[in-house]
Amino acid sequence: MKEIKMFVTSWCPYCQKARLFMEELYEENPNYRNLKIQIIDEELETEVANQYDYYYVPTFYLEGTKFNEGAIGKEKIKELFEAAK
Numbered sequence: 001m002k003e004i005k006m007f008v009t010s011w012c013p014y015c016q017k018a019r020l021f022m023e024e025l026y027e028e029n030p031n032y033r034n035l036k037i038q039i040i041d042e043e044l045e046t047e048v049a050n051q052y053d054y055y056y057v058p059t060f061y062l063e064g065t066k067f068n069e070g071a072i073g074k075e076k077i078k079e080l081f082e083a084a085k
Helices: 014-030 031-034 075-084
Strands: 004-009 036-041 061-063 065-069
Touching: 004 014, 004 075, 014 075, 031 075, 061 075, 065 075
Parallel strands: 004 036
Antiparallel strands: 004 061, 061 065
């Protein structure tokens, strides 16, 4: 199983939407709950966030490679989850 890192901020509406899509996908496929996902709030974990090259949130990395930066749809998150299995 591959590791996913998700960079967010608490005030970002796109981050909140991405989390809702993730919850919907968990309901549709409970196996997705087994994925290793590290959610990093860039304002609380600046040292970690500064180690990665991105500008917009949410940003997803899969095994250290940027998968998506900025607004993301449910289908793209499903693609990420499938790639991480």
